[in-house]
Amino acid sequence: MRYIIFFFLALYATVSLAQKVTINGYIEDSETGEKLIGATIFDANTLLGTTTNVYGFYSITLPADSILLTISFVGFKPVAYQLSGEKDTTINVSLSSSVDLKEFEIIASQSERIEERTQMSTVEISMRQIEMLPALLGEIDVLKAIQLLPGVQSGGEGTSGFYVRGGGPDQNLILLDGVPVYNASHLFGFFSIFNSDAINSVTLVKGGFPARYGGRLSSVLDIRMKEGNSKKIAGSASIGLISSKVTLEGPIFTDKTSFIVSGRRTYIDALAQPLIRSFDGGGKRGGSSTSENKLRAGYYFYDLNGKINHKFSNKHRLFLSAYMGDDRAYVNSTSKYTENNTDFEDVVESELKWGNITTAARWNAIINKKLFANTTLTYSRYQMNIGLDFESLRNDTSANAFGYNYLSGIYDVGGKVDFDFLPNPNHYIKFGVGETYHTYTPGVQAMVISSENNTSLDTTFGALSIYAHEFYGYVEDDLKVGALLKINPGLHFSGFYVNNIFYKSLQPRIAANYMFRENWSLKASFATMTQYVHLLSNSGVGMPTDLWVPVTDTIPPMQSVQYAIGITHTFRDKYEVSVEGYYKTMKNLIEYKEGASFFDSSTDWYQKVEFGKGWSYGGELFIQRKIGKLTGWIGYTLSWTTRQFDNLNFGEPFPYKYDRRHDISIAFSYQLKENIDFGVTWVYGTGNSVTLPTSTYQSYENAEFGNVYGFSEGISHYESRNGYRMPAYHRLDLGINIHKKKTYWTRTWSFGVYNVYNRQNPFMVDFGRNEFGERALMQISLFPIIPSIAFKIVF
Amino acid sequence: MRVFLYIVTTLILVSCQKEIEFKGDDAEIQMVLNGSIVAGENASIQVSMSKSILEDPTDYQPIENATVALLNLTDNTTESLTHTELGNYSTTNTLIEEGKEYQLSVEQSSFSSVSATQTIPYVTPIINVDTNTGTHFGEDYFDININFYDEPTTSNYYEVRLLSGFYSYKIDTTTWEVDSVLEYGSLWFNSFDPIFENKGRGGDKLLISDEVLTSSNYTLNISIEDYNRPVGGSITIMLNSVSEAYYQYFESADMQREKAFFSTSEGVPVYSNTSNGYGVLGSYNTDTKTIKIN
Known part of the structure; x- marks a missing residue:
């Protein structure tokens, strides 16, 4: 409970202190209109950034004075936006495929790097x-x-x-x-x-x-x-x-x-x-x-x-x-x-x-x-x-x-x-x-x-x-x-x-x-x-x-x-x-x-x-x-x-x-x-690992009655479950x-x-x-x- | 495309079994003790030796020169068992008594000594038996209802077996003539009692743990296919009060055999109460009732 209270207090403090410019929108593939999941939105001036969620949506709140946004995704040409002003803005971005880019250009367009992500495994x-x-x-x-x-x-x-x-x-x-x-x-x-x-x-x-x-x-x-x-009819x-x-x-x-x-x-x-x-x-x-x-x-x-x-x-x-x-x-x-x-x-x-x-x-x-x-x-x-x-x-x-x-x-x-x-x-x-x-x-x-x-x-x-x-x-x-x-x-x-x-x-x-x-x-x-x-x-x-x-x-x-x-x-x-x-x-x-x-x-x-x-x-x-x-x-x-x-x-x-x-x-x-x-x-x-027997021995039935019950085979002895490779x-x-x-x-x-x-x-x-x-x-x-x-x- | 698919199918179905090295072949050979000590009888057990799983699982070597002793732990008396034949050993003077605890020990110079302990169960009397005919799954059956009292304060295990007393036809006659000598043999039966689910479907014995019984005064229903009824003869109902070791051994051994048919199933280990060796020493105490079949 203490943890939850602390969490919401932190949240409240953050919200009340951060009244700046918010830019939000969807990022999609310009060719198909498919939303891009995990695309990166990065402000070069503040070095702050975010990524799109599983629905291609992003939102980023930044100081209003000067914003240089770069939007990129692996395999796509990055785009940049220079913004200034104090109004919240919606920017829906269509990224184009980068098949004609050379490798060094593709490097610049990758999504959030592994060492920047909080989530592991x-x-x-x-x-x-x-x-x-x-x-x-x-x-x-x-x-x-x-x-x-x-x-x-x-x-x-x-x-x-x-x-x-x-x-x-x-x-x-x-x-x-x-x-x-x-x-x-x-x-x-x-x-x-x-x-x-x-x-x-x-x-x-x-x-x-x-x-x-x-x-x-x-x-x-x-x-x-x-x-x-x-955008168009397509298929395979x-x-x-x-x-x-x-x-x-x-x-x-x-x-x-x-x-x-x-x-x-x-x-x-x-x-x-x-x-x-x-x-x-x-x-x-x-x-x-x-x-x-x-x-x-x-x-x-x-x-x-x-x-x-x-x-x-x-x-x-x-x-x-x-x-x-x-x-x-x-x-x-x-x-x-x-x-x-x-x-x-x-x-x-x-x-x-x-x-x-x-x-x-x-x-x-x-x-x-x-x-x-x-x-x-x-x-x-x-x-x-x-x-x-x-x-x-x-x-x-x-x-x-x-x-x-x-x-x-x-x-x-x-x-x-x-x-x-x-x-x-x-x-x-x-x-x-x-x-x-x-x-x-x-x-x-x-x-x-x-x-x-x-x-x-x-x-x-x-x-x-x-x-x-x-x-x-x-x-x-x-x-x-x-x-x-x-x-x-x-x-x-x-x-x-x-x-x-x-x-x-x-x-x-x-x-x-x-x-x-x-x-x-x-x-x-x-x-x-x-x-x-x-x-x-x-x-x-x-x-x-x-x-x-x-x-x-x-x-x-x-x-x-x-x-x-x-x-x-x-x-x-x-x-x-x-x-x-x-x-x-x-x-x-x-x-x-x-x-x-x-x-x-x-x-x-x-x-x-x-x-x-x-x-x-x-x-x-x-x-x-x-x-x-x-x-x-x-x-x-x-x-x-x-x-x-x-x-x-x-x-x-x-x-x-x-x-x-x-x-x-x-x-x-x-x-x-x-x-x-x-x-x-x-x-x-x-x-x-598999379970295999190591030995075999006479069954009780055969020992007591002889092979009258048709149990011609004996008992298999297993040393351990899953004991064999x-x-x-x-x-x-x-x-x-x-x-x-x-x-x-x-x-x-x-x-x-x-x-x-x-x-x-x-x-x-x-x-x-x-x-x-x-x-x-x-x-x-x-x-x-x-x-x-x-x-x-x-x- | 079809030709290509047939080529691929042939490749997939091509012989894909080969022999590989078994790395567990160094398992130690152990002494095996098997048998039950039965109330009112002399003790009798068999001693043999195990073999590698790579050897044929038949014709096990009996151990005929072992020293076998039965210790009555309740009365602190001991009797040696005498070898009769093929690794079988028995007492001659000691009749096993119900409620008493016995330890059986076996020594042989080539092996570690093995031992097992059993307490002889008290007999559970058959209170009543009645019969009737019935139909199960569209087939005619001869039903036998066995009433007995399960002591609720202890964990009890039972085994039911049927012995058929029947007259067979004379072999040396050209006409169908019934022999006058009564013969005996195990009788195959089912139990449709819902407490057993599939377990009661066909066999010469039925093992019961009293955990599944719905009341202390229980009437167990077992059924013989009607054409199997020994007309003119008799059926002897044997209600064995068995030890937990006996029950666990047969449950697990039956399961191991059953699962051996399905190679994707896990192997089932079989219960053993023999320390330093393999096998089981069980015990039981029997009550019987015989009914005439008209």
Whole structure:
């Protein structure tokens, strides 16, 4: 409480003393009208500056006598304004692309430098950079680019799940236009749901969380969709190995209303049909009895992104955005045969389907020159469905039928209001409140059995839906104390009401940046986080069957405390270097009890879990070059991550599955000519921890009764959970993009090679038989060297 | 494009399994103690040795020259166990008594000494058994309802087994003729009692922790598929009051076998109460009731 009073007193003092000239407005791309996030506004006379927020808005209050404003953003020509006078001014700026600038000019146009930012453990990657990197099967994937950053570990070969600083996959808050996404993967985790053609910016926060973020322990991945070209109709279309994409954007009313729609669909199912038909089992047969078999199986995913924004005036804008995507795997078979003049037909239909829907309605309002408000209404839905239907027909009449359905999901409806208040260049205050109404259906099962048209069973069972309210409020200030020190203190308060229990949490946050030498800064941060939702996972690889469950009266929220310290430096004006160390503790983590799984825990999953704690510490090195012909980064992580559960591993601490001692990533792209660019990535990671037995011994049953029960194999003895290291993972990918300008469009051929030196990386290891029939440890790998090709036109 | 995709698919599906070096092959060979001591019977256990996980998990080497002793910790008496065959050892004079604590120790010069301790559970009498026929999931079943009293002040564990007394058909006849000699064998059964969820689905035994029982005076329902009913014979219901070690071992061993089919699941460690070695020493105390089947 003392902290809050102090905070508001400081705020009041600042406001009352600073009556100068305020300049505000939006900064956008002159070609498309897209708002530029993080653009720099700098006054050369006072050496004071600010940056645009995630909506492209800025506000800066300066002494009225003489102002020389430079507005810049990486990849764009900077513009300068000479101002004098005592009136507040609105300046909306359109920046032009700097493709014709020489490198030294581009240097001057970069955004806020790393050593000037208060926030640490944060990385922004431009979509252009992501698109230039090679990708598995040519599918550009935001989450796989994120995996290349230090402090972020990938789940397994080819998968898009990510693990930040020892946290689990559920501890990442993935926001698409501010709406939480629960399952961000397609194709059982191999691709993410984010269509790169519809994305504007990607920011990952790994620690030192500003107070505006909450609800997850380990990271925030803030993905912003494009708003749509407000100047002209534009678009792109691409054909890849597994999917095609189409994007169309443009103005509905020039400079007033614009839209963007983007769709992607795989066609593995269509291309694989001839292969699947060959499994029909011979199709028709003749003779005294006839038979006919049909098999239809396939898998596809699709996603659609759409957004409309309308500018009512310079002060009010409205945005409507939506995402929907589904994955569906299905196997349908029909078997017909005739015996003794009776027609028999067996029909089996099975499917696994999962998908997300997110929608957001956002209203941006400039309340006054120094106060910006964003009000958002959100809806998010994640649903997974497993269905199996079997029907046996005799002379077209139903003889026996069996139907099974499993459904789990989360439905969120929420609203929030966020304010940006910029009283003077020494303060950037953010505050806001939000509320979300959650509905969890952690596993409803339905079963129907009928015989000769009589229903013998028609039942629904499983866990009841759980309803919960989650709300939060926050306040933070990015505060400049003198010329060298910046501090970002903040407070996040959250509450969760479920099953007549009210959990509440006060989470203080602070980050500081001391610029002790030119181009050098020392940063430190402290953050506490609380999370009210858990993910129960058997596989740990982000399968759709993983179950999202809330805290309940018996399951408390997860909590973490993270400390980080680091040094940042920019040298030769091109290279950003950061070295960070962190220590994080987590408590109230949950895992399934030994052997429990989502199917048998459907009715009382909360009784099938164990509670534990975890801790993680390590160091990260990140060297990035954002400008010039050569761009990219080198990342290195040295880390330790441990879990301890009283009832797992006999209570002893054990390494987390994704505890990796060393992780190295090198990702660069090089613009050889105006129409040719190369991309290269190389990754190395210590092998994952797995649980393997070391010995085997006689079972009790065999000892007492002999082998009468058929347990020919003995008991496997495990020394420790996750006590064995798989071999190290490393891989080199290359890609090249060749562009050509045509009259109406630019076409791009993209060629790539995944796993260039054909490394057989471990996906999983288990005991089996080698080529000599001996028992041996066998490794299964997924992706050998894979070439890819894609074609794209942009107009 | 389709041809290119087929090439890529073929590359992905190409053989991707290979042998790699196992770096845990230096695990020490341990002595393994297995068995239960049963109220009213002589103690009998088996001693064998473990082997590396890279060796075939069959044909375990019995240890036949060990010194095995049973110490009654309650009365402070000791009896040596005599080796019979294939690593099996038993007492000849000591009948195990309920409520008493025993320690079994095994010594052999090549291994560290191992020991395990058990307290023999008190018997839980079957109060009543009744039967009826019923339908579950569209199938006909013969239901058996077993009523017993669970002592609420202690943590108790139970095992239910069924013994079928049946007359089989004579083998050496050309006609279907029923043998006059009653034979016995384990009977497979289910329990549709909701407290067990999937656990009660099919098996020759049902393990119960009294944590799941909804009342002290509990009537447990188990069901035999009707065609499995030993018509003209009998069914013997065995309600074993088992020790926690016995319960934990079977629960975890069953789970390990079940999960072994799913290679993406974590390996499940099996419970052991043997210090310096592997295996389990369990104990139980049995009450039985036999019903005639018409």
